[in-house]
Amino acid sequence: MKKVTGIGGIFFKCKDADKMKEWYNTHLGMNAGPYGASFEWYQEKDSKEKATTQWSPFSESTKYFEPSTKDFMINYRVENLEALVEEFKKAGVTVLDKIESYDYGKFVHILDPEGNKIQLWEPKD
Numbered sequence: 807m808k809k810v811t812g813i814g815g816i817f818f819k820c821k822d823a824d825k826m827k828e829w830y831n832t833h834l835g836m837n838a839g840p841y842g843a844s845f846e847w848y849q850e851k852d853s854k855e856k857a858t859t860q861w862s863p864f865s866e867s868t869k870y871f872e873p874s875t876k877d878f879m880i881n882y883r884v885e886n887l888e889a890l891v892e893e894f895k896k897a898g899v900t901v902l903d904k905i906e907s908y909d910y911g912k913f914v915h916i917l918d919p920e921g922n923k924i925q926l927w928e929p930k931d
Contacts (some may be wrong), residue, residue, distance in 0.1 A: 819865055
């Protein structure tokens with residue numbers, strides 16, 4: 807079974823998320839809106855199937871990365887999230903929450919062995 811299929815997003819803490827987005831917009835042309843910037847790319851060479859990678863600065867006081875104490879969180883794109891979570895549970899991987907569904911896909915959070923919070927995302931096609 808395929809597991810990680812790509813990077814879904816990069817999230818990091820900063821003192822002032824709005825100023826950070828403005829700086830990246832001005833100096834690197836990232837066009838970051840309320841949720842950051844999305845980078846479109848294609849699934850495979852010569853494919854017509856688009857995908858995105860999200861870049862999002864968060865307030866340094868955010869609790870969203872907890873229980874991790876790190877200043878970043880990586881979002882990995884995955885396939886078959888339900889089956890993957892069942893594998894994690896059998897293997898003793900810490901699953902932090904229940905799978906949540908939105909109109910753009912399903913999400914769950916896990917911890918790696920060093921306490922880094924990881925967000926897993928199964929995009930909705």
